[in-house]
Amino acid sequence: MTGALRLEGVEIALHGRVLIPALDLTVAAGRAVTLMGPSGSGKSTLLAFLCGTLDPAFTGRGRVHVNGLEVTALPPEQRKLGILYQDDLLFPHLSVGGNLAFGLTAAIRGAAARRERIDAALAEAGLAGFAGRDPATLSGGQRARVALLRVLLSEPRALLLDEPFGRLDAMLRQDFRRFVFDHAASRGLPVLLVTHDEADSNAAGGPVIRL
Amino acid sequence: MLRVAPVVTLLLLILPIAAGLAGTVLPSFGYLPALGGTDFSLGPWRDLLAYPGFGSALRLSIVTGLAATMLSFAIAVLTCAAFHGAPGFRRLQAAIAPILAMPHSALAIGFAFLIAPSGWLARLAASATGADRPAAIVTVQDEGGLALIAGLLLKEVPYLLLMIFAALNQTPARHALAIARSLGYGGALAWIKVVLPRIYPQIRLPIYAVLAFSLSVVDVALILGPGNPPPLGPLALRWFSDPLLLLYFPAAAAASVQLALLVAAITLWRIAEVVVARAGRKWIARGGRGLAVQPFLKAGGRIAWLLLAVSALSLLAMGLWSVAESWRFPDLLPTGWSLATWTRQAAGLWWPARTTMVLALVSTLIAMVLALACLENEQRRGLHPGIGALWLLYTPLLVPQIAFLFGTQIVLIRLDLDGTWTALVWSHLLFVLPYVFLSLADPWRNIDPRLIRTAACLGASPLRILFAVKLPMMLRPLLAAAAVGFAVSVGLYLPTLFAGNGRFATLTTEAVTLAGGADRRIIGIYALLQALLPLLIYAIALAAPPIAFRHRRALAVAS
Numbered sequence: 001m002t003g004a005l006r007l008e009g010v011e012i013a014l015h016g017r018v019l020i021p022a023l024d025l026t027v028a029a030g031r032a033v034t035l036m037g038p039s040g041s042g043k044s045t046l047l048a049f050l051c052g053t054l055d056p057a058f059t060g061r062g063r064v065h066v067n068g069l070e071v072t073a074l075p076p077e078q079r080k081l082g083i084l085y086q087d088d089l090l091f092p093h094l095s096v097g098g099n100l101a102f103g104l105t106a107a108i109r110g111a112a113a114r115r116e117r118i119d120a121a122l123a124e125a126g127l128a129g130f131a132g133r134d135p136a137t138l139s140g141g142q143r144a145r146v147a148l149l150r151v152l153l154s155e156p157r158a159l160l161l162d163e164p165f166g167r168l169d170a171m172l173r174q175d176f177r178r179f180v181f182d183h184a185a186s187r188g189l190p191v192l193l194v195t196h197d198e199a200d201s202n203a204a205g206g207p208v209i210r211l
Numbered sequence: 212m213l214r215v216a217p218v219v220t221l222l223l224l225i226l227p228i229a230a231g232l233a234g235t236v237l238p239s240f241g242y243l244p245a246l247g248g249t250d251f252s253l254g255p256w257r258d259l260l261a262y263p264g265f266g267s268a269l270r271l272s273i274v275t276g277l278a279a280t281m282l283s284f285a286i287a288v289l290t291c292a293a294f295h296g297a298p299g300f301r302r303l304q305a306a307i308a309p310i311l312a313m314p315h316s317a318l319a320i321g322f323a324f325l326i327a328p329s330g331w332l333a334r335l336a337a338s339a340t341g342a343d344r345p346a347a348i349v350t351v352q353d354e355g356g357l358a359l360i361a362g363l364l365l366k367e368v369p370y371l372l373l374m375i376f377a378a379l380n381q382t383p384a385r386h387a388l389a390i391a392r393s394l395g396y397g398g399a400l401a402w403i404k405v406v407l408p409r410i411y412p413q414i415r416l417p418i419y420a421v422l423a424f425s426l427s428v429v430d431v432a433l434i435l436g437p438g439n440p441p442p443l444g445p446l447a448l449r450w451f452s453d454p455l456l457l458l459y460f461p462a463a464a465a466a467s468v469q470l471a472l473l474v475a476a477i478t479l480w481r482i483a484e485v486v487v488a489r490a491g492r493k494w495i496a497r498g499g500r501g502l503a504v505q506p507f508l509k510a511g512g513r514i515a516w517l518l519l520a521v522s523a524l525s526l527l528a529m530g531l532w533s534v535a536e537s538w539r540f541p542d543l544l545p546t547g548w549s550l551a552t553w554t555r556q557a558a559g560l561w562w563p564a565r566t567t568m569v570l571a572l573v574s575t576l577i578a579m580v581l582a583l584a585c586l587e588n589e590q591r592r593g594l595h596p597g598i599g600a601l602w603l604l605y606t607p608l609l610v611p612q613i614a615f616l617f618g619t620q621i622v623l624i625r626l627d628l629d630g631t632w633t634a635l636v637w638s639h640l641l642f643v644l645p646y647v648f649l650s651l652a653d654p655w656r657n658i659d660p661r662l663i664r665t666a667a668c669l670g671a672s673p674l675r676i677l678f679a680v681k682l683p684m685m686l687r688p689l690l691a692a693a694a695v696g697f698a699v700s701v702g703l704y705l706p707t708l709f710a711g712n713g714r715f716a717t718l719t720t721e722a723v724t725l726a727g728g729a730d731r732r733i734i735g736i737y738a739l740l741q742a743l744l745p746l747l748i749y750a751i752a753l754a755a756p757p758i759a760f761r762h763r764r765a766l767a768v769a770s
C-alpha cells in the first residue's frame with residue numbers, strides 16, 4: 001500500500017507495565033483513524049513512539065512503516081512524520097514567516113522561492129501578510145493554523161494529531177478541524193488522531209479504535 | 212564528541228584539585244623532593260604548632276568563618292521570611308545583582324574606606340561631635356575580626372539570597388504561605404515553618420560553599436582582617452611567598468589545616484542540620500502562630516537592605532577617592548576635585564586591565580562551551596544527573612583554595628606550565644565553570660521538550676535544533692551565565708597569584724596588593740575599575756535580550 005501509515009505490533013510499556021498492548025493498524029493515504037482513550041491511557045505516548053521522541057522512561061516495541069518504508073530505527077528528523085500538539089508550540093524567537101521557513105522543506109531552494117511558497121501558504125490559510133508578525137501577537141486560532149502550515153510545509157509522509165483541538169473554543173474548534181482534515185485529505189496524507197472528544201472522531205470520519 | 216564532554220569537564224575540575232591537594236598534604240609531612248624533602252616527618256607540623264601566632268590564627272579563622280556563615284544564613288532567611296510576596300521583594304532581587312557582580316576584594320576595599328577611623332562614617336560622626344581628628348580606635352583590621360566578618364556579609368548575604376530565590380522558583384511557596392496565613396500564622400514565621408524546610412535541601416551546597424569560603428578566605432582577610440597574627444589563610448600565603456622557601460613546609464601544614472577545618476566544619480554543620488530539623492519539627496508541632504514576633508522578624512529582614520546600602524556607599528567612596536584632590540579629615544566631601552590620579556595611573560592600569568579582560572573572556576568562553584556540551588549531551592540522551600554530579604561540580608567551591616592551589620603550583624612547575632597563560636586560564640576555569648554551569652543548567656533543563664520534539668519532527672537535525680532553536684531562545688540565560696563567569700574570573704585573587712606565579716597582574720591582584728598602601732586615590736581607582744568591569748558586562752547581559760527580542764513579545768520580558 002503506497003502512502004499508508006502502518007503499525008505492526010506496536011506496544012508501549014512503562015516500567016514493565018504495558019500501557020498499550022500490541023497494536024496493528026493501517027491508515028490509508030488520505031484517510032484518518034482515531035484512537036480514543038482516557039488521559040493516562042498512553043495514547044500521546046504512542047504518538048511519541050511513532051515520532052521517535054519517546055521518553056526514555058517508556059519502552060516501545062513494534063514496527064512503524066510509512067509509505068512502504070520502515071522508519072522505526074530512524075532518528076525523528078528522518079521519519080518525516082508531522083505532529084500537531086494541543087499547544088501550537090510556535091518558536092517564540094522566530095516570526096510567523098520564520099517559523100514556517102523552519103518547517104519548509106529544504107528541497108525548495110533560493111530565498112525568493114521559499115518566501116513565495118510561505119506567502120502562498122499564508123494567503124491560502126487566510127493569513128496573507130502575516131509573515132513578519134510576532135507569533136505572540138496572534139490569536140489562538142491564527143496560531144493553530146500557522147502551526148499546521150508549518151507541519152504541512154515540511155512535506156510529511158503522515159500527520160499525527162495529539163488532541164490539537166482541545167485548547168480552542170467551540171466555534172474555532174469546528175473551523176480548525178475542517179481546516180486540518182481538508183488539508184490532509186487534499187494532500188493524501190494518512191492521519192492518526194488521538195483524542196478523548198467524540199466530536200473530533202466524528203469530524204475525522206474514519207474508523208475509531210478505543211484503548 | 213558530545214558523549215565525552217561530561218567526563219572531560221569533570222576531569223578538568225577534579226584531577227587538578229586532587230593533584231593539588233596531594234601536593235599540599237605531602238609537603239606538610241615533609242615530602243617535597245624539589246626542595247630536598249625526601250623523607251616523611253612531622254617537622255612541618257611541629258614548626259606550625261611552635262609558631263606563637265598559630266593558636267590565634269586558627270581561632271580567628273574559625274570564629275570569623277563560622278560567624279560570617281551563620282550570620283549571612285540568618286540574615287538571608289529573615290529577609291525572605293519578612294518580605295516574601297511584598298512589593299519590596301522584587302526590588303530586592305534586582306538590587307542584589309550588581310553586588311553579586313562586584314569582586315569580594317573591591318567591596319572589601321570600599322568597605323574599609325567607609326569604616327576606617329578617617330573614613331566616611333567617622334567623618335559623619337565627627338561632623339556631629341565637632342572632632343577634628345580621627346579617633347584612635349581600630350576599626351579596620353581589628354584583632355577580633357569584626358571588620359572581616361562584616362565585609363564577608365556584604366557579599367555572602369546577596370549570594371545566599373540569590374540561591375534562595377532560585378530555590379523558590381521551583382517551590383510552590385505562594386500556596387503554602389497562603390494556607391499557613393489563612394490558618395492564622397504571621398507571614399514571616401509562616402515562611403520559616405512551611406517554606407524554609409522545603410527549600411533548605413536546595414541551598415545546602417551553596418551554604419557549604421559560603422562556609423568553605425569564609426573559613427579560608429585570603430583576599431578579604433588581607434584587606435579587612437588583622438595583620439599580626441593574621442587568620443590562617445593569609446598566614447599560609449605569607450609563608451608560601453617567603454623568598455627563602457624555608458617556610459614552604461609549615462605553609463603546607465597550615466594549608467592542610469584549612470582543609471581539615473573545612474571537613475570538620477561541614478560535618479558539624481550537617482549534624483546541626485539534623486538536630487535543628489528534629490527540634491524544628493517539635494517547634495512546628497506546637498503550633499505557635501508567631502504574631503508577637505512578627506515585628507521583630509520584619510525588622511531583622513531589613514538588615515539585608517542595610518548591607519546593600521553599605522555596599523553602595525562603599526562603591527561611592529571608592530569613586531570619590533579616585534577623583535579627590537584634597538579630602539581632609541572631618542570634611543564629608545573632597546574640597547578639591549581632579550582627574551589627575553586617573554591620568555597618572557592610566558598607563559599602569561592598561562596592562563592589568565587588559566590581562567583581566569582577556570583572562571575573563573577566554574575562561575568564560577571555554578566554560579560556556581563545556582557547560583553547553585554537557586547539558587546538550589544530557590538532554591539528547593535523556594539523562595538526569597543526580598546529587599553526586601552536583602557535589603563534583605561544587606568541589607572547586609568547597610575545597611579551600613589555599614589548600615590545593617599551592618599543590619597545583621608544584622604540579623604546574625613539573626609540567627613547565629607555571630606562569631603561563633594556559634595555567635592561568637585553567638586556574639580560572641576551575642571557578643568559572645561551576646558558576647557558569649549552575650546558572651545555565653536550570654534554564655537549559657527547563658526548555659519545553661515539546662518544542663525540541665516539534666523541531667525534530669519537522670526534520671531538523673540535533674545540531675540545527677541547537678543553533679536555530681535552543682541557543683537563540685536561551686539568549687537571556689546564556690548572557691547571564693557569561694556575565695556571572697566574567698565576574699567570577701575578574702574577582703579571583705589567589706588562583707591568579709599561584710597559577711600566574713606572580714607574573715600576571717590583574718586589577719584584582721593589584722588592588723589587593725595596593726590595599727595595604729597609603730594612597731587612597733590610587734587604591735580607589737583600581738578597586739573601582741575592578742568593580743565596574745563586571746558591572747558593565749552585567750548591564751550588557753541585562754540590556755541586550757530586550758533589544759534583540761523587541762519584536763518577540765513572548766521572550767521580551769524575563770520570565
